[in-house]
Amino acid sequence: QVTLKESGPVLVKPTETLTLTCTVSGFSLSNARMGVSWIRQPPGKALEWLAHIFSNDEKSYSTSLKSRLTISKDTSKSQVVLTMTNMDPVDTATYYCARGSSILSNWGQGTLVTVSS
Amino acid sequence: DIQMTQSPSSLSASVGDRVTITCRASQGISNSLAWYQQKPGKAPKLLLYAASRLESGVPSRFSGSGSGTDYTLTISSLQPEDFATYYCQQYYSTPLFGQGTKVEIK
Numbered sequence: 001q002v003t004l005k006e007s008g009p010v011l012v013k014p015t016e017t018l019t020l021t022c023t024v025s026g027f028s029l030s031n032a033r034m035g036v037s038w039i040r041q042p043p044g045k046a047l048e049w050l051a052h053i054f055s056n057d058e059k060s061y062s063t064s065l066k067s068r069l070t071i072s073k074d075t076s077k078s079q080v081v082l083t084m085t086n087m088d089p090v091d092t093a094t095y096y097c098a099r100g101s102s103i104l105s106n107w108g109q110g111t112l113v114t115v116s117s
Numbered sequence: 118d119i120q121m122t123q124s125p126s127s128l129s130a131s132v133g134d135r136v137t138i139t140c141r142a143s144q145g146i147s148n149s150l151a152w153y154q155q156k157p158g159k160a161p162k163l164l165l166y167a168a169s170r171l172e173s174g175v176p177s178r179f180s181g182s183g184s185g186t187d188y189t190l191t192i193s194s195l196q197p198e199d200f201a202t203y204y205c206q207q208y209y210s211t212p213l214f215g216q217g218t219k220v221e222i223k
Contacts, residue, residue: 049212063118102208103151107160
């Protein structure tokens with residue numbers, strides 16, 4: 001059974017760096033052609049794709065957020081980490097990780113991150 | 118980046134109705150399109166990919182069609198559990214979601 005679970009702070013202050021962890025089970029991050037993506041959704045708004053990382057460590061980022069995002073993985077821990085710098089209240093959203101780099105077949109439950117002083 | 122225009126943004130329908138949602142890409146995406154269903158407070162769920170391929174376990178009342186820049190999600194007979202928000206997503210280039218269509222009870 002494939003599962004993904006996001007973890008990280010529920011509250012961050014403006015200008016701080018957000019670090020989120022996605023812990024996966026039921027598949028290996030070293031599996032050829034398998035990737036993990038991060039997606040976010042501000043309250044009441046649409047989904048926004050952020051980044052993905054492939055099994056060969058190749059990475060891709062949202063054009064508009066590229067300068068603020070870093071994605072990495074620890075295959076031995078089955079974890080994918082996303083960092084976002086210089087957080088702003090407009091970054092308040094539910095952050096999801098999902099299996100896949102294009103077709104997102106399995107999703108975590110999401111974690112709500114609020115940016116506020 | 119390829120832009121996605123999804124319409125309508127919302128619709129009201131009754132159980133048993135046929136429902137159609139459209140997604141238009143700013144350039145051709147060669148059927149690299151997925152559809153997701155999201156219920157309130159839940160993560161999105163993959164319904165279809167490659168424009169028309171049904172994900173395992175998804176009811177056959179959901180279908181997809183289209184080519185080039187224009188794609189459609191059809192629910193042949195709306196069921197109570199289908200009231201949700203639907204998103205298209207292109208993966209021809211950097212992935213991008215449409216703005217969503219909320220399907221409400223009439």
